[in-house]
Amino acid sequence: MCPLVSARHLVWLLLLWCCKASLGELKVRVRLEDGQVAEESLLADSERDCITLEFRKADGTFITYMADFKQEVKIFRILILGELERGQSQFQALCFITQLQNNEIIPSESMAKLRQKNPHTVRQAEDLRGFENLQMDVAVNFTKGIQLSSHIHNVCAEAREAIYTRQEDVRAWLKKGVDGSMFEVLPQSSSLLVLHPCKVCSHDWKACICSYRLSLEWIPCSLKYCKTRDSSGKTTSYKCGIRSCQKGYMFHFYVTQKQLCLWDEET
Numbered sequence: 001m002c003p004l005v006s007a008r009h010l011v012w013l014l015l016l017w018c019c020k021a022s023l024g025e026l027k028v029r030v031r032l033e034d035g036q037v038a039e040e041s042l043l044a045d046s047e048r049d050c051i052t053l054e055f056r057k058a059d060g061t062f063i064t065y066m067a068d069f070k071q072e073v074k075i076f077r078i079l080i081l082g083e084l085e086r087g088q089s090q091f092q093a094l095c096f097i098t099q100l101q102n103n104e105i106i107p108s109e110s111m112a113k114l115r116q117k118n119p120h121t122v123r124q125a126e127d128l129r130g131f132e133n134l135q136m137d138v139a140v141n142f143t144k145g146i147q148l149s150s151h152i153h154n155v156c157a158e159a160r161e162a163i164y165t166r167q168e169d170v171r172a173w174l175k176k177g178v179d180g181s182m183f184e185v186l187p188q189s190s191s192l193l194v195l196h197p198c199k200v201c202s203h204d205w206k207a208c209i210c211s212y213r214l215s216l217e218w219i220p221c222s223l224k225y226c227k228t229r230d231s232s233g234k235t236t237s238y239k240c241g242i243r244s245c246q247k248g249y250m251f252h253f254y255v256t257q258k259q260l261c262l263w264d265e266e267t
């Protein structure tokens with residue numbers, strides 16, 4: 001049984017704070033964009049100061065979002081099941097690395113203490129934060145990438161040939177003293193080279209710009225504070241819950257051939 005600080009918490013909270021755990025896992029049912037219900041798993045490790053959010057889509061695609069607070073980096077990993085009849089390998093893995101912003105997700109320590117009532121409820125986020133377009137125009141060397149986050153070797157192992165970031169992230173990391181030799185700027189459209197979106201590209205062997213859209217339906221994105229007044233009339237505030245957000249991402253990245261981007265077809 002978790003020691004509750006105050007019974008007042010129970011009255012209005014779906015999610016409760018308890019325990020002094022450094023590891024906490026929460027399974028939250030959410031409705032995905034395609035209408036299907038999926039189980040989101042949120043694993044917090046307050047010792048390593050990171051949170052991993054994972055879920056599987058109905059088509060088998062497995063999405064991982066990891067927030068590494070120590071190095072202020074977030075990693076998206078996408079495992080897409082291949083179409084064997086089209087000569088693809090069993091799965092295709094992509095890794096996108098970018099800076100973690102403030103107020104994207106609550107601290108790992110708070111996440112580790114989060115518990116939920118009514119785990120069968122399909123939850124909907126309170127705040128809709130829309131879609132963000134990200135031009136992932138730089139390739140990251142897997143071996144050297146450990147400098148960006150110690151988690152890359154675990155999370156991106158299947159995607160070693162397809163780890164991407166943005167030039168603006170690279171600039172910020174170089175200022176922090178990260179070794180620039182791990183980055184390789186990818187071909188961009190220019191007067192000499194025209195790169196089309198893979199979606200409209202008619203040749204399977206031509207280089208193009210691939211897009212991948214993903215939406216995180218339920219992220220605990222900020223803490224709620226409540227006020228209490230003691231007998232002397234002094235008010236103090238305390239953490240009493242979370243706000244949840246939905247946030248979408250549209251990643252655009254260079255591929256050497258359309259074959260590597262078959263989900264991005266015109267429908």
Ligand SMILES: *[C@@H]1O[C@H](CO)[C@@H](O)[C@H](O)[C@H]1NC(C)=O
Binds near residue numbers: 141142143144
């Ligand atoms: C990545 O870095 C390692 C270690 O320096 C190097 O051996 C390897 O060739 C690099 N990979 C690419 C694709 O440049």
